[in-house]
Amino acid sequence: MANLVIENVKKRYGQTEILKGINISIEAGEFLILVGPSGCGKSTLMNSIAGLEDVSEGRILIDNNDVTYSSPKDRDIAMVFQSYALYPNMTVAQNISFGLEMRKVPKDEREAEVQRVADMLQIGHLLKRKPAQLSGGQRQRVAMGRALARRPKMYLFDEPLSNLDAKLRVEMRTEIKKLHQKLGTTIVYVTHDQIEAMTLADRIAVMKDGEVQQLGTPQEIYDNPTNLFVAGFMGSPAMNFVPAKVVEQNGAFALELQASKPTVVPFPDQESLKPYLGKEILLGLRPEMITEPQPHKEGAEFVVTADIDVEVTEPMGADTMVLTRISEAEVNCRCNPVYPTKAGETIAMMLDTSKAVAFDKDTGERIDR
Amino acid sequence: MSNVAKRQTSGLDKVLRVALYVCLLAMAAVYLAPFIVMLLTSLKDVEEIRSGTLLSLPGSIDFSAWSKAWSGACTGSQCEGMAPYFMNSFKIVIPAVAISTLLGAINGYVISHWKFRGSDFFFAALLVGCFIPFQVILLPMARTLGWLGIANTTTGLVLVHVVYGVAFTTLFFRNFYQSIPGELIKAARLDGAGFFTIFYRIILPVSTPIIVVTVIWQFTQIWNDFLFGVAFSGFDTQPVTVALNNLVNTSFGGKEYNVDMAAAIIAALPTLLVYVLAGKYFVRGLTAGAVKG
Amino acid sequence: MNKNAANAGSGATQAGRPARLSLADWMPKIVMAPTVVAAVVCIYGYMIWTAVLSFTNSRMLPSYKFVGLEQYERLFMNDRWIVALTNLGVFGGLFILICLFLGVMLAIFLDQKIRAEGAIRTIYLYPMAISFIVTGTAWKWLLNPTNGIEKMMIELGFEDFRFNWLSDPDMVVYCLVIAAVWQASGFVMALFLAGLRGVDGEMIKAAQLDGAGIITTYRRIILPSLKPVFFSALVILSHIAIKSFDLVAALTNGGPGYSSDLPANFMYAHAFTRSQIGLGAASAMVMLGCVLAILIPYLYSELRGERHE
Numbered sequence: 001m002a003n004l005v006i007e008n009v010k011k012r013y014g015q016t017e018i019l020k021g022i023n024i025s026i027e028a029g030e031f032l033i034l035v036g037p038s039g040c041g042k043s044t045l046m047n048s049i050a051g052l053e054d055v056s057e058g059r060i061l062i063d064n065n066d067v068t069y070s071s072p073k074d075r076d077i078a079m080v081f082q083s084y085a086l087y088p089n090m091t092v093a094q095n096i097s098f099g100l101e102m103r104k105v106p107k108d109e110r111e112a113e114v115q116r117v118a119d120m121l122q123i124g125h126l127l128k129r130k131p132a133q134l135s136g137g138q139r140q141r142v143a144m145g146r147a148l149a150r151r152p153k154m155y156l157f158d159e160p161l162s163n164l165d166a167k168l169r170v171e172m173r174t175e176i177k178k179l180h181q182k183l184g185t186t187i188v189y190v191t192h193d194q195i196e197a198m199t200l201a202d203r204i205a206v207m208k209d210g211e212v213q214q215l216g217t218p219q220e221i222y223d224n225p226t227n228l229f230v231a232g233f234m235g236s237p238a239m240n241f242v243p244a245k246v247v248e249q250n251g252a253f254a255l256e257l258q259a260s261k262p263t264v265v266p267f268p269d270q271e272s273l274k275p276y277l278g279k280e281i282l283l284g285l286r287p288e289m290i291t292e293p294q295p296h297k298e299g300a301e302f303v304v305t306a307d308i309d310v311e312v313t314e315p316m317g318a319d320t321m322v323l324t325r326i327s328e329a330e331v332n333c334r335c336n337p338v339y340p341t342k343a344g345e346t347i348a349m350m351l352d353t354s355k356a357v358a359f360d361k362d363t364g365e366r367i368d369r
Numbered sequence: 370m371s372n373v374a375k376r377q378t379s380g381l382d383k384v385l386r387v388a389l390y391v392c393l394l395a396m397a398a399v400y401l402a403p404f405i406v407m408l409l410t411s412l413k414d415v416e417e418i419r420s421g422t423l424l425s426l427p428g429s430i431d432f433s434a435w436s437k438a439w440s441g442a443c444t445g446s447q448c449e450g451m452a453p454y455f456m457n458s459f460k461i462v463i464p465a466v467a468i469s470t471l472l473g474a475i476n477g478y479v480i481s482h483w484k485f486r487g488s489d490f491f492f493a494a495l496l497v498g499c500f501i502p503f504q505v506i507l508l509p510m511a512r513t514l515g516w517l518g519i520a521n522t523t524t525g526l527v528l529v530h531v532v533y534g535v536a537f538t539t540l541f542f543r544n545f546y547q548s549i550p551g552e553l554i555k556a557a558r559l560d561g562a563g564f565f566t567i568f569y570r571i572i573l574p575v576s577t578p579i580i581v582v583t584v585i586w587q588f589t590q591i592w593n594d595f596l597f598g599v600a601f602s603g604f605d606t607q608p609v610t611v612a613l614n615n616l617v618n619t620s621f622g623g624k625e626y627n628v629d630m631a632a633a634i635i636a637a638l639p640t641l642l643v644y645v646l647a648g649k650y651f652v653r654g655l656t657a658g659a660v661k662g
Numbered sequence: 663m664n665k666n667a668a669n670a671g672s673g674a675t676q677a678g679r680p681a682r683l684s685l686a687d688w689m690p691k692i693v694m695a696p697t698v699v700a701a702v703v704c705i706y707g708y709m710i711w712t713a714v715l716s717f718t719n720s721r722m723l724p725s726y727k728f729v730g731l732e733q734y735e736r737l738f739m740n741d742r743w744i745v746a747l748t749n750l751g752v753f754g755g756l757f758i759l760i761c762l763f764l765g766v767m768l769a770i771f772l773d774q775k776i777r778a779e780g781a782i783r784t785i786y787l788y789p790m791a792i793s794f795i796v797t798g799t800a801w802k803w804l805l806n807p808t809n810g811i812e813k814m815m816i817e818l819g820f821e822d823f824r825f826n827w828l829s830d831p832d833m834v835v836y837c838l839v840i841a842a843v844w845q846a847s848g849f850v851m852a853l854f855l856a857g858l859r860g861v862d863g864e865m866i867k868a869a870q871l872d873g874a875g876i877i878t879t880y881r882r883i884i885l886p887s888l889k890p891v892f893f894s895a896l897v898i899l900s901h902i903a904i905k906s907f908d909l910v911a912a913l914t915n916g917g918p919g920y921s922s923d924l925p926a927n928f929m930y931a932h933a934f935t936r937s938q939i940g941l942g943a944a945s946a947m948v949m950l951g952c953v954l955a956i957l958i959p960y961l962y963s964e965l966r967g968e969r970h971e
Contacts, residue, residue: 052555071686073561085552089574098570102561146556158552386774393771397785403800403844404788410803422814423804475693483690491698493961498705500957502905504929504946508715508939509708512724532704535697564689593793595908596926600934610795614912617799626803633799637792644791648784651791655849656856 001028002063002153002186009058011044018044020210026203031180034190035197036207042190046158049188051075063153078147079156082163084139086131092142093127096149117145137168157189161196173199194234198222206230223355228364231284231357237321240331244283246276255283258327260307260346265353268302269368272358281367284357287321287332292339293350302354313341411435411631418626434627438635442628444615451635454612458592460523461608465530466587473538473583474576478568480539481546482554492543498536507600514601521603529601530591538583541654545579546572585647586654589640609636709950715943722937733944743945746923749835753924754903756839761899764843765850770880772851773858783855786848794845798912801841831921834914838922841913846902850895857891858884897960904952925949
């Protein structure tokens with residue numbers, strides 16, 4: 001177990017800057033997820049932590065040791081790769097013990113360790129097989145086994161689930177979470193899948209264009225995104241962004257939307273709207289905050305009922321997603337499937353703005369709180 | 370791909386299909402004919418050759434031309450047949466193939482997985498080496514071999530073949546190793562393996578197909594070489610191709626076509642054998658790099 | 663670890679250059695070094711050396727008395743060189759065209775789910791495994807004006823059949839074409855067959871659903887998608903043509919007279935047997951120019967294509 005400190009790390013290839021000064025620090029035992037669209041630098045950052053790529057500037061500390069210029073094998077790190085990177089010519093057992101062999105661990109200890117790891121991951125029956133004879137999920141387990149065998153200070157996972165089918169991905173996700181709870185080791189995990197990020201992480205670093213946009217717990221990131229990018233990236237379906245005009249109504253600032261008819265909704269952080277009076281902002285509203293009218297919420301402080309025009313409905317079983325248009329923007333609403341919704345009709349919906357957020361239209365930065 | 374020719378039902382289609390087979394088989398006959406003529410001629414005696422035609426069968430199978438070609442025919446001033454030169458070729462080919470393949474493997478490994486500043490540029494520069502007409506290096510190479518004291522020796526020829534073969538072997542291995550995921554090397558580095566350990570333990574064990582392709586390619590190239598052989602070999606280090614050419618162009622007395630043909634088949638035999646036994650890999654070498662994806 | 667920690671500070675200040683300089687980091691460069699040296703000296707160094715020789719009056723031994731472009735002037739005043747260049751044009755052009763035509767045709771024919779395809783393919787390609795010297799020897803006999811194909815045809819009843827190209831200075835270059843096509847057309851077939859097998863099957867299905875017949879499908883859809891293969895085949899064939907030396911040596915030895923010489927034979931003869939090193943070097947440089955004129959655009963497009971992938 002080790003803490004990880006990344007200080008002002010920059011990485012340049014010629015003129016292009018891939019990492020533009022990354023600062024991240026996590027405690028020992030934390031599960032950190034690096035998430036972002038492809039090309040955001042998350043994999044480069046991961047490789048820099050592993051020592052597979054040199055950084056151009058800055059420091060990386062693992063367990064309070066500066067490892068910025070140590071070679072990968074001296075960092076005591078194990079990594080699980082997207083392609084699993086199992087050695088094709090070796091059996092599963094040899095794959096798992098290769099790292100130990102390189103570290104000159106005696107044979108009997110190696111065998112014991114392979115057995116321990118195989119038991120933990122339930123791959124004992126696969127030990128004599130070659131990677132080519134394994135299914136995707138089995139390869140995934142072996143790749144994790146190889147990482148576990150050395151009992152390193154830290155684990156790196158580079159999009160480990162992206163080559164699995166949807167069902168297996170969910171299973172393995174749970175498996176990884178259990179493993180983390182059991183081992184309590186520091187994990188850095190790269191993914192572009194925001195559901196993985198939400199479900200696994202103790203802390204998430206949302207990256208874009210070589211910069212950390214926001215570092216926080218999953219809930220912080222979900223509820224309090226610092227800008228439009230983070231808000232749009234995390235959550236599925238994504239947060240709705242509705243252009244809204246700031247108006248004054250009954251002595252309070254409120255937002256005017258165009259649903260089926262013009263509608264005015266209240267907003268919690270009054271102060272922040274003051275400079276925008278008469279101008280347009282973007283109101284961020286998660287789909288679950290636009291629902292069928294719910295009696296228990298009737299009359300609550302930030303709840304407004306309005307008519308909307310249904311464009312498309314997508315029954316998902318547990319919920320039905322209703323697609324509509326508010327102030328010209330496409331908006332997803334999450335409804336109870338028993339609520340009658342039909343494309344082309346106008347129905348009543350309940351807008352709850354108690355957790356709504358507001359963004360500057362031009363900069364995309366958060367303006368409330 | 371072959372689904373273009375899936376539905377062949379109508380009568381016209383059948384006629385076309387027969388025509389197709391006739392055409393293909395006729396072409397096969399054309400390609401085979403020279404070899405058959407060589408074989409038939411080598412089994413005839415001189416009289417039969419004079420009286421018969423190319424495709425007339427020998428009256429009796431006569432291997433005397435073969436034994437003369439192997440051990441008695443004159444190649445220039447010597448009359449020891451092809452045998453010593455056949456051995457010379459092996460003495461050149463075996464070390465040259467081994468060294469150039471090994472170098473190619475290591476170079477390919479570096480160029481695809483241990484890139485350094487300038488390695489890609491160097492690879493491009495090396496590629497050009499695959500294509501230059503060797504006439505452009507003949508004179509300087511002859512001088513160099515003289516200085517090194519290995520002019521007209523087998524060692525000299527091995528050196529030449531290695532130097533100009535490495536470009537191809539590097540290309541072959543590089544293209545093959547390019548398809549090995551870089552993550553494999555990263556994983557091994559994190560596991561604590563170094564440059565050579567990764568090469569021996571991870572890369573070489575999966576390289577068998579490309580080693581076979583490269584060895585066959587190099588074997589065929591070097592065995593069939595004539596230019597370097599004629600330019601850089603001495604009387605007693607000539608490879609088989611040079612000896613064959615000398616034998617055919619030596620005219621003491623009457624022309625013995627049967628001996629010429631037997632000698633030609635002897636010179637062609639090793640590469641033909643390799644082709645028949647490992648044709649798949651031979652073709653793969655030929656098309657390597659030329660057809661992508 | 664401690665050493666690294668100590669170095670880290672200074673390493674970071676030196677514009678972030680890593681401070682670790684172990685043997686392991688140098689290994690890739692060290693193992694590449696022999697090849698780099700060999701390539702730099704034996705390819706590029708020798709090229710320059712030959713270029714230098716071509717500007718001197720070297721005859722039997724290299725001399726370094728520079729005479730400017732005199733050797734090139736002599737070269738292009740030399741009838742034998744002009745014959746060799748003309749032959750290269752005729753031989754190269756015909757060789758490439760016929761090989762491409764035969765190769766494409768055979769590849770398409772073989773792609774029709776042919777029984778025994780493997781055996782037929784093997785037959786088409788075996789000449790490629792043989793040395794040009796053997797090919798030359800065999801065809802020298804086949805094309806023998808008195809005992810070869812001519813005699814066979816006469817025996818078959820074609821009394822007036824004449825086939826004496828090998829001894830006819832105007833026709834001898836076509837003998838080279840015949841032998842070279844026999845040797846290399848199977849290779850072009852293999853290239854195209856591999857290309858055809860790589861064509862996306864769904865694209866062909868789409869074309870057939872669009873109502874394209876088999877000929878249209880090949881002409882409009884499949885062959886155009888094989889443009890890179892055409893390109894590669896063209897480069898490889900022209901390269902074979904320009905380097906052709908052994909075939910001439912074995913089949914005609916340049917004769918009758920020097921009517922079937924190719925530049926490669928001219929170069930060898932002058933540099934090694936006629937003690938005209940300067941002239942030989944100049945002819946080698948012209949050959950290099952020809953190859954580069956074909957190669958540079960090709961490599962340029964190849965490397966550019968790779969970067970886009």
